[in-house]
Amino acid sequence: MINEEIRAKEVRLVGAEGEQIGIKPFREALQMAFDANLDLVNVAPQAKPPVCRIMDYGKFRYETQKKEKEARKNQKTVDIKEVWFRANIDEHDFQTKLRNVLKFLREGDKVKCSVRFRGREIAHSAIGKKVLDRVLEEAKELCNVERAAKLEGRSMIMILAPNTTSN
Secondary structure (H helix, E strand, O other), X not given: OEXXXXXXXXXXXXXXXXXXXXXXXXXXHHHHHHHOOOEEEEEEOOOOOOEEEEEOHHHHHHHHHHHHHHHHHHOOOOOEEEEEEEXXXXXHHXXXXXXXXXXXXXXXXXXXXXXXXXXXXXXXXXXXXXXXXXXXXXXXXXXXXXXXXXXXXXEEEEEEEEOOOOO
């Protein structure tokens, strides 16, 4: 709340330079802000009496928006990339998919490794588990297991998260 929006009889006033002015009646604090050609901003409405500061509200809003934008720009979003394997995968196909898993982990993304079973392959789910264990063995220095290999329907799923020290 700023200027006339503040509904308090008296306020604890902080000056434009951050100095404590003390408890003042609201009208007097508002007049001091207008005399300085600045705004009276309620910075702690829950306090008794509320704490108000004399500042340039437009400049304050601009700077906070700029800081928030900078924080959003520097933040890294973690995506989950999915790599599908088959229970009876050939060696070259396995190496190609493993290379993708390692690339995703190096980029800082989580990887969901899935083995899809078709038809009667589901009866031999241990073969799919071996494939996922082999992926984990090859990528163990780059990742932590976020979720161990588990059969869900006709797929066995394992989720790997990148090590924080590898980046």
